[in-house]
Amino acid sequence: MATQVFVLIPHAAGKADDAALELLSAARAMFPGVTPTALVLGAGADQTAVAQEAAAAYPEVWGFSQEVLAYPNAELIRPLLLKILPAGAVVLLPHSTLGIDLGPGLSVKLGAAYLPDVVGFDGIDGSLLKVVRQEFSGQVSAHVQADIVKGAVITVRSGAFQPAQPGPAAGTVVDKSAEAAGLTARRRFVEVVQAEAGDVDITREDVLVAVGRGIGEQDNLSLVDELAEAMGATVCCSRPIVDAKWLDKGRQVGTSGATVKPKVYLALGISGAFQHLGGLKGSPFVVAVNKNPKAPIFQAAQVGVVGDLMELLPELTQQIQKAR
Amino acid sequence: MEILVCVKRVPDSAENEINVAAGGADICREDLVYAVNEWDNYAVEEAIQIVEREGGSVTVVALGDAEIEESVRREMAMGAEQGLMLVDAGFAGSDGLGVATILKAAAQKKRYDLILTGAQAEDGAAQVGGMLAALLDHPYASLVNKVDVNGQTLRIGREIEGGSQELSDIDLPCVLSIQTGINEPRYVGLRGIRKVASVEIPVLNGADLGVDLASVGKAAAKVRRVDYFVPVVSAGAEMLTGSTKEVAAQLVELLKAKGGLN
Numbered sequence: 001m002a003t004q005v006f007v008l009i010p011h012a013a014g015k016a017d018d019a020a021l022e023l024l025s026a027a028r029a030m031f032p033g034v035t036p037t038a039l040v041l042g043a044g045a046d047q048t049a050v051a052q053e054a055a056a057a058y059p060e061v062w063g064f065s066q067e068v069l070a071y072p073n074a075e076l077i078r079p080l081l082l083k084i085l086p087a088g089a090v091v092l093l094p095h096s097t098l099g100i101d102l103g104p105g106l107s108v109k110l111g112a113a114y115l116p117d118v119v120g121f122d123g124i125d126g127s128l129l130k131v132v133r134q135e136f137s138g139q140v141s142a143h144v145q146a147d148i149v150k151g152a153v154i155t156v157r158s159g160a161f162q163p164a165q166p167g168p169a170a171g172t173v174v175d176k177s178a179e180a181a182g183l184t185a186r187r188r189f190v191e192v193v194q195a196e197a198g199d200v201d202i203t204r205e206d207v208l209v210a211v212g213r214g215i216g217e218q219d220n221l222s223l224v225d226e227l228a229e230a231m232g233a234t235v236c237c238s239r240p241i242v243d244a245k246w247l248d249k250g251r252q253v254g255t256s257g258a259t260v261k262p263k264v265y266l267a268l269g270i271s272g273a274f275q276h277l278g279g280l281k282g283s284p285f286v287v288a289v290n291k292n293p294k295a296p297i298f299q300a301a302q303v304g305v306v307g308d309l310m311e312l313l314p315e316l317t318q319q320i321q322k323a324r
Numbered sequence: 325m326e327i328l329v330c331v332k333r334v335p336d337s338a339e340n341e342i343n344v345a346a347g348g349a350d351i352c353r354e355d356l357v358y359a360v361n362e363w364d365n366y367a368v369e370e371a372i373q374i375v376e377r378e379g380g381s382v383t384v385v386a387l388g389d390a391e392i393e394e395s396v397r398r399e400m401a402m403g404a405e406q407g408l409m410l411v412d413a414g415f416a417g418s419d420g421l422g423v424a425t426i427l428k429a430a431a432q433k434k435r436y437d438l439i440l441t442g443a444q445a446e447d448g449a450a451q452v453g454g455m456l457a458a459l460l461d462h463p464y465a466s467l468v469n470k471v472d473v474n475g476q477t478l479r480i481g482r483e484i485e486g487g488s489q490e491l492s493d494i495d496l497p498c499v500l501s502i503q504t505g506i507n508e509p510r511y512v513g514l515r516g517i518r519k520v521a522s523v524e525i526p527v528l529n530g531a532d533l534g535v536d537l538a539s540v541g542k543a544a545a546k547v548r549r550v551d552y553f554v555p556v557v558s559a560g561a562e563m564l565t566g567s568t569k570e571v572a573a574q575l576v577e578l579l580k581a582k583g584g585l586n
Binding site: 073074075096097100101103104105106107108109113114115116117130132133135136137139140141142143144145146147185186187188189190191192193194195206207213231232233239240242243244245249252255256257258259263264266271285286287288292293294298299301302303304305306307311312315316318319320323324 | 335337338341342343344351420421424443446447448449450451452453454455457458459463464465466467479481482483484485486487488489490491492493494495498504505508546547548549550551552553554555560561562563564568569571572573575576578579580582583584585586
């Protein structure tokens with residue numbers, strides 16, 4: 001089917017995110033033969049730089065430069081996209097905090113299907129697009145089919161598609177800033193408050209003992225502390241532990257926490273949702289202990305143990321103390 | 325402030341091992357423990373805290389079959405005065421837009437200043453709040469981890485990448501999706517549940533809501549799940565077996581070899 005495909009280029013500080021090339025791959029996989037158009041919204045020199053960078057990969061770039069677009073506010077971007085997109089357009093967004101903010105409402109306003117957090121592509125038959133999503137923190141996958149005859153808004157999970165190689169010839173940047181004039185929203189950006197630094201810098205540690213929901217109760221954290229002390233390691237955690245206020249935010253690993261690059265990562269009672277694994281880089285040696293043999297963490301680990309932390313931790317601590 | 329909180333009853337993935345049923349038509353639902361979606365508890369708690377500060381009332385709404393009553397009562401026991409159940413066989417199989425269409429009709433039964441949802445559901449797509457806002461033509465913010473009321477405007481925080489917080493001002497009425505960690509949801513004891521056991525909860529069907537059943541449900545869904553499956557994955561972890569002592573001994577050797585003992 002004749003579809004026009006658009007990719008919103010996420011960027012910060014004058015540089016496109018890695019997602020820009022992953023989204024190009026996703027667009028090419030789903031709509032072969034269609035030349036996707038990159039949309040670069042921003043302000044000033046940053047916007048100009050990102051538009052040029054995007055043109056190295058995308059044959060056509062539409063640029064929108066306005067002071068009000070300096071920070072990406074979904075409540076401003078949505079009406080702009082409504083104004084400039086042709087009927088039946090397919091829009092690809094990163095499944096980021098911006099994509100999550102922008103996508104659902106955009107699909108409603110466009111009258112288009114919404115396909116969020118896509119991790120794979122499984123074919124297109126006429127106007128029926130089939131993609132892969134995950135549910136229950138990645139424990140199961142699902143094929144999801146959407147009728148995109150009236151267009152689609154698709155958010156793509158980071159890392160799900162390999163970054164595309166930039167094309168041989170530079171693309172053209174079409175300046176459409178005038179169309180973005182006079183944008184207003186009932187939600188006004190104020191500022192970004194950076195995450196507080198904690199008492200330890202887990203991003204610099206080589207050996208991390210990470211604890212998750214499976215630890216059960218706050219009192220049980222002492223078992224984790226004792227093990228970490230025996231190992232000479234630092235304790236970090238997954239999101240539920242921070243939500244429960246058992247450990248500081250500075251100890252959280254994941255997309256909404258810190259990105260760590262340890263040599264060894266011992267994951268205790270962590271299911272391994274992609275938001276957590278997104279913060280684990282540098283190919284560490286991962287050992288996972290979980291009571292659920294289906295936990296996705298076992299796919300990311302080199303060594304796994306299905307078992308009870310309450311039994312294993314004291315035994316392991318004791319044996320390490322003896323071995324020294 | 326009149327606040328509507330949308331909640332969902334879901335299989336609790338922290339308590340359940342989720343398996344695909346034969347043929348992939350569904351997950352295995354026998355023996356599943358159901359609970360209120362974790363994010364929704366934070367949304368209800370936030371609504372209650374706002375009303376404690378600013379006055380007003382909290383209404384909890386859920387969509388589903390008769391079993392949602394347990395979920396609605398549990399959330400009411402936290403301190404929400406009113407409940408609302410949206411039940412109609414014609415709602416079954418709705419996609420995100422269908423659910424948002426039904427919730428929109430419920431939200432228009434009364435003038436709500438603020439509508440909250442959880443940021444996402446265990447089995448969901450983080451979509452209904454944003455769709456509901458668009459249908460109501462309200463401003464929207466997702467992943468909200470702070471709400472301060474300043475008259476007809478809220479100063480809100482959104483959790484963005486790296487754990488930073490994006491602050492904005494948003495006009496009322498609006499829709500917010502609430503992120504976990506924004507507060508500490510209060511404990512609900514048996515006494516709390518008993519207190520709301522006899523409160524009447526209105527049950528509205530499609531006709532009561534004025535929802536055209538042709539616009540929702542399975543037939544109207546633009547997006548539908550074809551099947552569940554277990555992805556073909558890498559070999560995964562080498563699993564250690566044996567007694568606790570034996571497993572621990574193997575782990576000590578591995579940690580030593582890989583530099584895990586500093």
